[in-house]
Amino acid sequence: MALLEMREAAYARGARAITTPVTLTLGEGERLAYTCDSETQAQIVALMAAGLARPASGSVFIAAFDPCIQPVQVKRIVGYVPHEAVPHDFPSFTRYVEFRAALWGLPRAESIVRARALLARLDGVHEAFAYPLAGALIAQPRLLVLDRPQAAYAQQILEASGSCAIFSTHTSEREARAFVNVHVSA
Amino acid sequence: MKRSAATVAIVTARLTKERRVLLLAVAACALLAYVQRYDDAWARLAGCLVFGTLIGIAVALLQRGAGRFRELELCEQSAPLFGRELARATALVPCIIVTFALTAYWIVSAVYLRPNAPAVALTAVAVYAGTLVALCAGVRSGAPRVLYIAMACAVPALAFLVAVALTPIVSVAACAAAAFVALRQYGEALARYDPI
Numbered sequence: 001m002a003l004l005e006m007r008e009a010a011y012a013r014g015a016r017a018i019t020t021p022v023t024l025t026l027g028e029g030e031r032l033a034y035t036c037d038s039e040t041q042a043q044i045v046a047l048m049a050a051g052l053a054r055p056a057s058g059s060v061f062i063a064a065f066d067p068c069i070q071p072v073q074v075k076r077i078v079g080y081v082p083h084e085a086v087p088h089d090f091p092s093f094t095r096y097v098e099f100r101a102a103l104w105g106l107p108r109a110e111s112i113v114r115a116r117a118l119l120a121r122l123d124g125v126h127e128a129f130a131y132p133l134a135g136a137l138i139a140q141p142r143l144l145v146l147d148r149p150q151a152a153y154a155q156q157i158l159e160a161s162g163s164c165a166i167f168s169t170h171t172s173e174r175e176a177r178a179f180v181n182v183h184v185s186a
Numbered sequence: 187m188k189r190s191a192a193t194v195a196i197v198t199a200r201l202t203k204e205r206r207v208l209l210l211a212v213a214a215c216a217l218l219a220y221v222q223r224y225d226d227a228w229a230r231l232a233g234c235l236v237f238g239t240l241i242g243i244a245v246a247l248l249q250r251g252a253g254r255f256r257e258l259e260l261c262e263q264s265a266p267l268f269g270r271e272l273a274r275a276t277a278l279v280p281c282i283i284v285t286f287a288l289t290a291y292w293i294v295s296a297v298y299l300r301p302n303a304p305a306v307a308l309t310a311v312a313v314y315a316g317t318l319v320a321l322c323a324g325v326r327s328g329a330p331r332v333l334y335i336a337m338a339c340a341v342p343a344l345a346f347l348v349a350v351a352l353t354p355i356v357s358v359a360a361c362a363a364a365a366f367v368a369l370r371q372y373g374e375a376l377a378r379y380d381p382i
Contacts, residue, residue: 100265
């Protein structure tokens with residue numbers, strides 16, 4: 001069973017098409033870097049893959065769940081890391097992790113310990129990207145969706161993510177290749 | 187336990203970011219109570235309703251779509267919560283701000299005149315109803331947004347007219363029903379909310 005399946009999924013606003021139809025399949029533990037024409041497209045494709053935006057045509061299935069019908073089940077499987085920095089709304093990393101732990105129904109203390117360990121593995125990654133990534137990984141998602149991650153951090157991101165499947169969107173082939181070709185040490 | 191923890195986390199995070207708005211709303215309502223006239227009970231009630239509703243609508247519209255909570259919204263949207271749970275937590279924020287503002291108003295006005303319990307209840311329930319209707323405007327755009335804002339303004343106005351024509355109890359009951367329907371609507375709108 002595919003973990004992420006997009007069949008001709010396209011996003012539109014009214015009659016105006018914003019993304020071209022996307023068809024792809026991603027299995028458990030696999031990695032897929034998807035190149036888009038623009039930043040807007042990359043953001044929308046990532047949001048559709050995470051089940052947060054509904055395609056105007058086509059369909060998206062995550063672990064056989066339809067995000068339009070079973071959004072809560074889908075959100076328990078997916079970890080979404082936006083391109084924008086998240087923790088500006090929080091005074092500290094611990095407060096941010098506590099917030100996420102409360103929303104995902106995770107044990108608070110355990111989540112903080114786990115998040116700090118993840119942050120240590122993301123050594124060298126700018127906190128604007130490391131914090132949301134660690135925040136997404138504390139819920140141990142089966143599928144991690146990254147919106148335009150920086151190629152320079154590919155090695156650390158993939159190592160911190162462990163065995164979960166990774167879908168990332170990019171605006172250049174070079175950045176996409178950086179995520180696919182990285183060798184992750186066990 | 188899990189659900190209440192999520193609600194507390196969302197309310198705390200949003201209120202922390204809104205503390206300046208909270209202070210401004212409290213100060214504005216206290217000032218209104220200080221400068222308004224006290225010789226006409228109906229005029230006093232109308233003034234409080236109008237001012238409270240304006241604050242409620244402003245705070246409700248700030249909750250979504252204005253870009254102030256963009257990152258927080260994405261985080262909440264990606265959490266495994268049902269639309270109604272998210273709606274309840276988000277709706278609590280403007281209601282708490284409005285409660286503080288109205289409390290400031292009634293405390294200052296109590297210095298000049300003893301507050302009337304039905305009037306206090308009517309003000310609170312009507313302003314909550316208007317605020318919850320305005321929340322629905324925040325997740326819409328174009329004509330539906332304008333329509334919801336107009337309805338948010340109309341709820342306390344109708345509540346006032348019903349209180350004048352009949353009795354405040356009927357008005358309070360009608361506003362409570364309107365608030366319940368608006369909260370349900372908001373939950374359903376959030377379940378279908380498109381962050382793009």
